[in-house]
Amino acid sequence: KAGVTQTPRYLIKTRGQQVTLSCSPISGHRSVSWYQQTPGQGLQFLFEYFSETQRNKGNFPGRFSGRQFSNSRSEMNVSTLELGDSALYLCASSLWPGGMDQPQHFGDGTRLSIL
Amino acid sequence: DQQVKQNSPSLSVQEGRISILNCDYTNSMFDYFLWYKKYPAEGPTFLISISSIKDKNEDGRFTVFLNKSAKHLSLHIVPSQPGDSAVYFCAASASDGQNFVFGPGTRLSVLP
Numbered sequence: 001k002a003g004v005t006q007t008p009r010y011l012i013k014t015r016g017q018q019v020t021l022s023c024s025p026i027s028g029h030r031s032v033s034w035y036q037q038t039p040g041q042g043l044q045f046l047f048e049y050f051s052e053t054q055r056n057k058g059n060f061p062g063r064f065s066g067r068q069f070s071n072s073r074s075e076m077n078v079s080t081l082e083l084g085d086s087a088l089y090l091c092a093s094s095l096w097p098g099g100m101d102q103p104q105h106f107g108d109g110t111r112l113s114i115l
Numbered sequence: 116d117q118q119v120k121q122n123s124p125s126l127s128v129q130e131g132r133i134s135i136l137n138c139d140y141t142n143s144m145f146d147y148f149l150w151y152k153k154y155p156a157e158g159p160t161f162l163i164s165i166s167s168i169k170d171k172n173e174d175g176r177f178t179v180f181l182n183k184s185a186k187h188l189s190l191h192i193v194p195s196q197p198g199d200s201a202v203y204f205c206a207a208s209a210s211d212g213q214n215f216v217f218g219p220g221t222r223l224s225v226l227p
Contacts, residue, residue: 004158033214042204042219043159056214090158092215101147101166104215106158 002027004093004107012113018079021110025072025093031055032074033104034066037088046089049074050097078112086114118142119207121218128225134192136221138205141186145207145216150179150190153202153220162203163190195225 005024013019025032034046045058049068066076072093078085088111092104120139128134136150146167151159165172165179165188172179178191192199205218 006158035217043217045214045216048214058214092158101164101210103149103161103164105161106151108156108158 004091004105006089006091006107006110008110009108010111010113012115013081014115015081015083017081018077019081019112020075020077021089021091021112023074023076023091023093023107025074025091026105029093029095029105030072031094031097031104032068032072033092033094034074034076035090035092036060037090037109038086043090046076048097055097081114083114085112087112117219118145118216119205119218121203121205121221123221124219125222125224128195128223130197130225130227131194134190134195134199134223134225136190136192136203136205136223138188138190138218139186140188140207142207142209142216143186144209144211144213146210147208148179148181148188149206149208149215150177151204151206151217152199153204159204192223195223197225197227199223200225 007022031050033048035043048056052068063079068074088109090109092106094104149164150162153159181188202220204220208215
Protein backbone atom coordinates (compact mmCIF):
# COMPACT_ATOMS: atom_id res chain seq x y z
CA LYS A 1 0.00 0.00 0.00
CA ALA A 2 1.56 3.28 -1.08
CA GLY A 3 2.21 5.83 1.63
CA VAL A 4 1.71 9.57 1.61
CA THR A 5 3.54 11.11 -1.34
CA GLN A 6 4.78 14.68 -1.33
CA THR A 7 6.26 16.49 -4.29
CA PRO A 8 8.69 17.98 -4.83
CA ARG A 9 11.11 16.75 -2.14
CA TYR A 10 13.30 19.83 -2.37
CA LEU A 11 12.62 23.34 -3.60
CA ILE A 12 14.66 26.53 -3.71
CA LYS A 13 12.92 29.87 -4.18
CA THR A 14 13.73 33.53 -3.68
CA ARG A 15 11.95 36.12 -1.57
CA GLY A 16 8.74 37.41 -3.06
CA GLN A 17 8.06 34.34 -5.19
CA GLN A 18 5.22 31.94 -4.60
CA VAL A 19 5.28 28.16 -4.32
CA THR A 20 2.84 25.26 -4.56
CA LEU A 21 3.44 21.96 -2.79
CA SER A 22 1.54 18.77 -3.53
CA CYS A 23 0.40 15.87 -1.36
CA SER A 24 -1.20 12.58 -2.36
CA PRO A 25 -2.71 10.81 0.66
CA ILE A 26 -2.85 7.09 1.32
CA SER A 27 -5.54 5.51 -0.83
CA GLY A 28 -8.89 5.74 0.98
CA HIS A 29 -7.79 8.49 3.34
CA ARG A 30 -9.98 11.54 3.10
CA SER A 31 -8.37 13.86 5.62
CA VAL A 32 -5.17 15.74 4.84
CA SER A 33 -3.28 18.01 7.23
CA TRP A 34 -0.26 20.22 6.61
CA TYR A 35 2.48 21.08 9.11
CA GLN A 36 5.54 23.31 9.11
CA GLN A 37 8.69 22.15 10.90
CA THR A 38 11.56 24.59 11.42
CA PRO A 39 14.90 23.81 13.15
CA GLY A 40 14.39 23.42 16.87
CA GLN A 41 10.61 23.62 16.56
CA GLY A 42 7.99 20.96 16.72
CA LEU A 43 5.36 20.49 14.08
CA GLN A 44 3.32 23.64 13.68
CA PHE A 45 -0.17 22.95 12.34
CA LEU A 46 -1.09 24.83 9.16
CA PHE A 47 -4.50 23.50 8.11
CA GLU A 48 -6.61 20.40 7.72
CA TYR A 49 -8.88 19.43 4.85
CA PHE A 50 -11.63 16.85 4.73
CA SER A 51 -13.94 16.24 1.78
CA GLU A 52 -12.56 19.30 -0.01
CA THR A 53 -13.41 21.58 2.93
CA GLN A 54 -10.98 23.28 5.27
CA ARG A 55 -11.91 22.13 8.76
CA ASN A 56 -9.22 23.69 10.88
CA LYS A 57 -6.60 26.37 10.39
CA GLY A 58 -3.50 27.10 12.42
CA ASN A 59 -2.06 30.46 13.36
CA PHE A 60 -0.36 31.34 10.09
CA PRO A 61 -0.75 34.45 7.91
CA GLY A 62 -3.06 34.52 4.91
CA ARG A 63 -0.06 34.02 2.60
CA PHE A 64 -0.44 30.33 3.44
CA SER A 65 -3.39 28.67 1.75
CA GLY A 66 -4.44 25.23 0.65
CA ARG A 67 -7.07 23.22 -1.09
CA GLN A 68 -8.19 19.64 -1.50
CA PHE A 69 -9.47 17.99 -4.62
CA SER A 70 -12.25 15.45 -5.06
CA ASN A 71 -9.68 12.61 -5.13
CA SER A 72 -8.42 13.80 -1.70
CA ARG A 73 -5.12 15.05 -3.11
CA SER A 74 -4.13 18.37 -1.58
CA GLU A 75 -1.98 21.35 -2.43
CA MET A 76 -0.69 24.15 -0.29
CA ASN A 77 0.42 27.50 -1.61
CA VAL A 78 2.63 30.12 -0.06
CA SER A 79 2.69 33.55 -1.71
CA THR A 80 5.17 36.39 -1.30
CA LEU A 81 7.79 34.09 0.21
CA GLU A 82 9.87 35.34 3.13
CA LEU A 83 13.20 34.05 4.46
CA GLY A 84 11.40 32.73 7.54
CA ASP A 85 9.31 30.40 5.39
CA SER A 86 12.33 28.14 4.94
CA ALA A 87 11.22 24.90 6.55
CA LEU A 88 10.24 21.30 6.10
CA TYR A 89 6.58 21.12 5.08
CA LEU A 90 4.91 17.88 6.05
CA CYS A 91 1.64 16.44 4.88
CA ALA A 92 -0.27 13.82 6.84
CA SER A 93 -3.34 11.81 5.93
CA SER A 94 -5.90 9.85 7.91
CA LEU A 95 -9.21 8.15 7.24
CA TRP A 96 -11.16 10.73 9.20
CA PRO A 97 -10.43 14.17 10.59
CA GLY A 98 -8.34 14.61 13.70
CA GLY A 99 -9.70 13.45 17.01
CA MET A 100 -11.39 10.26 15.97
CA ASP A 101 -9.02 7.75 17.53
CA GLN A 102 -6.94 6.97 14.53
CA PRO A 103 -3.42 8.15 13.66
CA GLN A 104 -2.19 10.39 10.92
CA HIS A 105 0.42 9.03 8.54
CA PHE A 106 3.07 11.38 7.23
CA GLY A 107 4.89 11.87 3.97
CA ASP A 108 8.62 12.59 3.89
CA GLY A 109 8.03 16.29 3.40
CA THR A 110 9.11 19.05 1.05
CA ARG A 111 12.24 20.92 2.11
CA LEU A 112 11.71 24.55 1.06
CA SER A 113 14.67 26.91 1.09
CA ILE A 114 14.25 30.64 0.52
CA LEU A 115 17.25 32.61 -0.71
CA ASP B 116 0.73 28.68 24.98
CA GLN B 117 2.06 25.16 24.42
CA GLN B 118 -0.70 22.64 24.94
CA VAL B 119 1.66 19.66 24.59
CA LYS B 120 5.05 19.83 26.26
CA GLN B 121 8.12 17.64 26.10
CA ASN B 122 10.43 19.20 28.63
CA SER B 123 13.52 17.16 27.79
CA PRO B 124 14.99 18.26 24.45
CA SER B 125 17.38 15.30 24.50
CA LEU B 126 18.01 11.99 26.23
CA SER B 127 20.93 9.55 26.08
CA VAL B 128 20.55 5.90 27.06
CA GLN B 129 22.84 2.88 26.94
CA GLU B 130 21.89 0.09 24.53
CA GLY B 131 19.81 -2.58 26.26
CA ARG B 132 18.54 -0.25 28.97
CA ILE B 133 15.13 1.36 29.24
CA SER B 134 14.35 4.69 27.54
CA ILE B 135 11.60 6.79 29.11
CA LEU B 136 10.28 9.77 27.19
CA ASN B 137 7.84 12.09 28.89
CA CYS B 138 5.04 14.33 27.69
CA ASP B 139 2.69 16.70 29.54
CA TYR B 140 -0.47 18.34 28.26
CA THR B 141 -2.68 21.13 29.48
CA ASN B 142 -5.94 20.70 27.56
CA SER B 143 -8.30 18.44 29.52
CA MET B 144 -10.32 17.88 26.34
CA PHE B 145 -7.53 15.78 24.82
CA ASP B 146 -8.57 12.14 24.77
CA TYR B 147 -6.34 10.49 22.19
CA PHE B 148 -2.55 10.48 22.37
CA LEU B 149 0.12 9.32 19.97
CA TRP B 150 3.86 8.94 19.73
CA TYR B 151 5.80 9.40 16.50
CA LYS B 152 9.44 8.73 15.68
CA LYS B 153 11.30 10.87 13.18
CA TYR B 154 14.61 10.24 11.45
CA PRO B 155 16.42 13.07 9.62
CA ALA B 156 15.13 13.72 6.10
CA GLU B 157 12.06 11.53 6.66
CA GLY B 158 8.53 12.22 7.80
CA PRO B 159 7.38 11.18 11.30
CA THR B 160 6.43 7.52 11.63
CA PHE B 161 3.50 6.53 13.82
CA LEU B 162 4.64 4.34 16.74
CA ILE B 163 1.86 3.80 19.23
CA SER B 164 -1.29 5.46 20.52
CA ILE B 165 -3.56 5.38 23.54
CA SER B 166 -7.08 6.60 24.13
CA SER B 167 -8.15 8.13 27.40
CA ILE B 168 -10.21 5.11 28.41
CA LYS B 169 -6.96 3.19 28.93
CA ASP B 170 -3.93 3.84 31.09
CA LYS B 171 -1.51 1.56 29.26
CA ASN B 172 -0.95 0.28 25.76
CA GLU B 173 1.81 -2.06 24.70
CA ASP B 174 3.26 -2.96 21.32
CA GLY B 175 6.41 -5.04 21.36
CA ARG B 176 9.24 -3.05 22.90
CA PHE B 177 7.08 0.09 23.14
CA THR B 178 4.66 0.85 25.98
CA VAL B 179 2.75 4.07 26.49
CA PHE B 180 1.40 5.00 29.92
CA LEU B 181 -1.29 7.62 30.48
CA ASN B 182 -1.98 9.38 33.78
CA LYS B 183 -5.07 11.47 33.14
CA SER B 184 -5.19 13.12 36.55
CA ALA B 185 -1.63 14.38 36.11
CA LYS B 186 -2.13 15.11 32.40
CA HIS B 187 1.02 13.14 31.72
CA LEU B 188 2.02 10.37 29.39
CA SER B 189 5.24 8.51 28.86
CA LEU B 190 6.75 6.20 26.28
CA HIS B 191 8.92 3.32 27.50
CA ILE B 192 11.26 1.53 25.11
CA VAL B 193 12.68 -1.74 26.43
CA PRO B 194 15.30 -2.78 25.53
CA SER B 195 16.66 0.29 23.74
CA GLN B 196 18.51 -0.32 20.49
CA PRO B 197 20.82 1.98 18.49
CA GLY B 198 18.21 2.07 15.70
CA ASP B 199 15.85 3.77 18.14
CA SER B 200 18.00 6.91 17.99
CA ALA B 201 15.64 9.53 16.56
CA VAL B 202 13.45 12.46 17.54
CA TYR B 203 10.25 11.40 19.31
CA PHE B 204 7.13 13.55 19.13
CA CYS B 205 4.16 13.30 21.43
CA ALA B 206 0.80 14.36 19.95
CA ALA B 207 -2.73 14.76 21.25
CA SER B 208 -6.21 15.33 19.90
CA ALA B 209 -9.73 15.81 21.20
CA SER B 210 -12.85 14.02 20.03
CA ASP B 211 -14.49 17.35 19.26
CA GLY B 212 -12.70 17.16 15.93
CA GLN B 213 -9.91 19.63 16.56
CA ASN B 214 -6.59 19.08 14.90
CA PHE B 215 -3.70 17.10 16.34
CA VAL B 216 -1.32 19.11 18.53
CA PHE B 217 2.34 18.09 18.63
CA GLY B 218 5.00 18.59 21.25
CA PRO B 219 8.44 20.01 20.36
CA GLY B 220 10.10 16.59 20.39
CA THR B 221 12.80 14.79 22.36
CA ARG B 222 15.99 13.60 20.66
CA LEU B 223 16.86 10.10 21.87
CA SER B 224 20.39 8.80 21.46
CA VAL B 225 20.97 5.13 22.20
CA LEU B 226 24.65 4.52 22.77
CA PRO B 227 26.21 1.14 21.82
